[in-house]
Amino acid sequence: MLEHKKNTYFGTQGKSPWYRWDGTKFDCYIVGVAGGSGSGKTSVSERIIANLNVPWVVVLSMDSYYKVLTSEQKIEALNNNYNFDHPNAFDFDLLLENLKDLKEGKRVEVPIYDFVTHSRQPQTNTLYGANVVIFEGIFALYDRRITDLMDLKIFVDTDSDIRLVRRLKRDIDQRGRDINGVIQQYLNFVKPAFDQHIQPTVKNADVIIPRGLENLVAIDLITKHIQRQLNERRYSFRWELLKKIDYNEELPKTVIVLEQTPQLKGIHTIMRDRDTQRDDFIFYSERLASLVIERGLSEVTVKDHQVTTPLDLPYMGKRCNEKICGVSILRAGGIMENGLRRVVKDAFIGKILIQTDPTTGEPLLHFAKLPNNIHDCYVLLMDAQIATGAAALMAIRILLDHNVPEDRIIFLTLLATRLGLHVISNAFPKVKVCTSMIDPKINEETLFIEPGVGNFGGKNIDCIYLSPTIEHETLNSRIITILHIQIDTTEHNHLYLNDTNRIINNLICFSFNFYIHLIIIICANFLSN
C-alpha cells in the first residue's frame, strides 16, 4: 500500500443545513471501514457512496496519516525492510484530532503523504463540510479513541488467498514491482500484521462483510441503515424559522440600521421600482453598498495612533490594525465586493455559494472557498438581502466552523426583514448585522420580502441568470456559476470539493435528460406507427 490514494470528495448537489435553527450543530456521520490489504475496502466505500446518493460525502484514507520517516527508516524503506503494515507506522494522534474536528463539522487540513520522500508535503488538503465521512484503512478499527467517534464500524473480510492475488496483481501491474519482492514483503510484513493486528480488530466491528465488494446484499443493507439514520436528522428548516421566531419583538442590539437620510430613501425608491433599468439598478445598489460597508467598517475596532503632519505637528489619531476579510454569499452578495474593494483595497475575499432548493425552499450549500488565514481576520459577511435569515445562518455557521470568533463577524446587507434579523441574533447573539433598511413583512408563501426589491441576483448579474424556470436552464446557470468561481479563485491552491467533477456531473445530468427526451419521442413515434 505504498501509493498515495487521494482523498475523494463527492459533492454533486448542495448540502442541506447541518445545524438547527438555534445555531447548534448535528454531528457528521462517520463510518469506519477496516480490513486487510487487498480486501476491497476502497471498493466497498465507493459502492456505499454510490448507493447512498447523498451530497457532501468524503472518503478519508488512512494512507494520509503515515508517519514521517527518519533518515535510517528511509533507507530501510528503500530496501523493502520498513514495516508499513504495523500500527506504529501511523500517526494516530493527528488522525484522532482530524476526525474529531470533522465530526464537529470543522475545517480540517489533511496531510498529503509523499511516498517517494516518506514525508508530508508542505501543502495540505482542506476538507470542509462533509455530511458523511467514510474513513478507510487497514487499522481503521484499531484505536479505541478513534472507533469511539464512529457511528458505524465495518470490517471487510476477504479470504487471504484472494487478498494475496489482488496484491500481487496490483503491485506488479500498476506499480511495476517484481514478484519476489512482493512475496517477500507479504510474508515478512503484510501477513504477520494482518494476523497480529488487523484480524483482531474484527471484534470492534458492528458489521462484517464477507467477500467484500461481491456481497451486494450486505452493502445494500448497510446503505439503508445509514440513510435511515441520516433521514432522522433532517427537518424542514426555513418553515421552522417562520414558526419558531417571534419577530415582532424589539430589534436586537446587535442590529445597526443606517440613518434614514433623504439620499438613502431616494436610492431605495429607485432600486425598488420595478420599472428601473438594470444599469441604474446596478449603479444605485453599488452606491448603497458603499454606504453600508462604510458604516459596517466603523464597527471594526481601532487603536490610538500618533502621527506627524507635514507641518511637523503631532496629531493623535486612530489606526485600524485588523486584517479585513470580505465573504460574499453568491450570487447576490457578489455585488457588494466592488464596494468593499473600493474602501479596503487589500481585503481578502472569500466566497460561499448558497442556493435555495426550489422544491423544498431549503438553503443548500454548494461551494465555500475562504482564505486560509480567515480566523485571524475581521470578517465582513455580505449578502444583498436577508429574508428568512436561513442563508445567513448557514454562512455564519460556516465561518464559525472555520474558527472565526463570533464577535468578529459583521453581516452587511442592503435590505433585511425583522424575521431574518431575529433569526440571526437568536442563533448567534454576538454577530453584528448592518443593514440600510428594514422591511416589515415576509410573504409566508413565496418567502419574498415585501415590499422588497425583487430578486437581486436576477437583476444584477448577467442576463443568463434571469429566468431559471426550466430545469435545464437552472443546471446551465449553475455550471456557469461554478466556472465563474473557478476563474475567480484560481490563485487559491487548496480545494474544498471537486468543482470539475461537479461540472461534469451536471453536464451528464443535462445530456442524460436530453437523451431521455429523445428516447420518449422515438418510442412515441414507434407506438403511433
Added chain:
Amino acid sequence: MSANNSTNNHTYTPPSNVVCLPLTNQLEALLTIIRDKDTNRGDFIFYSDRIIRLLVEEGLNHLPVVEKKVITPTGCEFTGVSFKGKICGVSIMRAGEAMEQGLRECCRSVRIGKILIQRDEETAQPKLYYAKLPPGIENRYVLLLDPMLATGGSAIKAIEVLLSYGVKEDKILFLNLIAAPEGIQAVTSKFSQLKIITSFIDQGLNEKKFIIPGLGDFGDRYFTWP
C-alpha cells in the same frame, strides 16, 4: 444640523449652517492616514478619495426630495422619495479638482464647472483668474468643491463668482475635508444661507495661514507629492 464631532484638543462650536460628518472610528483612522507626512501619494489619494465620497454622500443629503410611490417587483407599493432639483459641481482649482471624481461616482452625468483663484502678489488678495461654469447654473444646486478651508479668502471669492452668475446663496453647498474655525467664521459671517459640509474642524491657523495640525498642501500631496 450642528457639528457633532469633538475636535482635537480644543472646543469650537461652529454656526448651525456648518455640518460635520459623524466622527466614526473609520473616519478618524482615515484622517490619521492622510495627515501623516510619511503617507505616500498612492495611499493619500486612496484614503482622501474615501473621505471625499463620504462628504459627497452627506452633501447630497441636503438636497430637497419629494415623496414618490413605486411598485416593487413583488407587486407591493413602496413609499419613498425622489430627488428634486438639478445639481452641478464647481471645483476651485487645483486642489478642488481632486474631489470631482468622488462627485462623479455618486452622480454619473453631473456637470462640473471650474474656477481658478490665485493670490495676487501685489495686494495679497485672492484674485479671479478664470471661471468656466455650466450654462443654466443659476437654476441649479451647486456643490462647491475645495478640500481645505483655511482663511476662507478664495472660498469667499468663489462664492461671489457663483452669486454673480445668478446662483442662489441657499442653493450652494460647500464641501471640504478640513476646515479652520477662522475660515468657517469668515465665510459664514458673509454668507449666512449657504451650507458648509466638512469632515473635520481643526485647531486653527499658524502665522503662515496654514491649517494646524492640518495635512500640508492638499493639492501638492494629491497631485505632485513624491
